[in-house]
Amino acid sequence: MVKIVGIAGSLRTDSYSQVALRLAAQRVSALGAEVEILDLREMNLPFCDGGDEYPDYPDVEKLRKAFHDADGLILVTPEYHGSISGVLKNALDLMSFDQLAGKVAGMISILGGQSNSNALNDLRVIMRWVHSWVIPEQIAIGQAWKAFDQDGKLLDEKLSQRFDQFAQSLVDNTQKLRQ
Ligand SMILES: Cc1cc2nc3c(=O)[nH]c(=O)nc-3n(C[C@H](O)[C@H](O)[C@H](O)COP(=O)(O)O)c2cc1C
Numbered sequence: 408m409v410k411i412v413g414i415a416g417s418l419r420t421d422s423y424s425q426v427a428l429r430l431a432a433q434r435v436s437a438l439g440a441e442v443e444i445l446d447l448r449e450m451n452l453p454f455c456d457g458g459d460e461y462p463d464y465p466d467v468e469k470l471r472k473a474f475h476d477a478d479g480l481i482l483v484t485p486e487y488h489g490s491i492s493g494v495l496k497n498a499l500d501l502m503s504f505d506q507l508a509g510k511v512a513g514m515i516s517i518l519g520g521q522s523n524s525n526a527l528n529d530l531r532v533i534m535r536w537v538h539s540w541v542i543p544e545q546i547a548i549g550q551a552w553k554a555f556d557q558d559g560k561l562l563d564e565k566l567s568q569r570f571d572q573f574a575q576s577l578v579d580n581t582q583k584l585r586q
Contacts, residue, residue: 416495522549
């Protein structure tokens with residue numbers, strides 16, 4: 408079975424991006440995939456300085472190894488100023504083709520305002536640049552502050568179904584590409 412790793416680019420305590428990541432991970436896991444979530448709030452990562460080695464930051468190796476060993480990726484970003492968050496971009500900048508090329512990626516964005524695809528479009532360009540294969544199914548959750556109940560469950564059934572389609576496509580396409 409395929410291995411999927413997921414990260415969300417928000418360090419906020421009650422982050423909806425982290426809630427959405429867990430939800431997506433549950434759906435992917437229900438399809439039989441092995442899923443690992445790396446919570447960037449619990450990792451100590453430096454800003455990418457353009458170098459390869461970060462001996463004072465063992466979490467860089469942890470991040471790189473998890474992505475290297477994975478077949479597929481779940482990337483969740485809050486929309487910040489019309490694009491992806493610096494937290495997510497920095498995590499990706501700490502990696503390169505060794506960890507990202509040839510991986511199938513599914514993307515989700517979380518917005519305070521109305522749903523749009525700005526961050527997702529930018530993230531798609533970034534992932535193309537590192538030779539990842541991004542699935543066409545994507546999810547943008549607008550007004551995220553009213554999308555979930557207290558247990559992190561989605562209130563909108565249609566949106567919940569979208570997570571199922573997203574998970575199915577991610578697992579199916581990851582399997583296909585690995586063969
Ligand atoms: C620096 C910053 C920029 C933001 N820019 C946007 C934006 O462009 N569009 C939008 O809909 N919401 C924007 N927001 C709101 C966040 O997308 C919203 O609070 C979201 O829930 C953050 O994700 P999180 O819950 O995972 O922390 C911004 C928030 C911050 C802190």
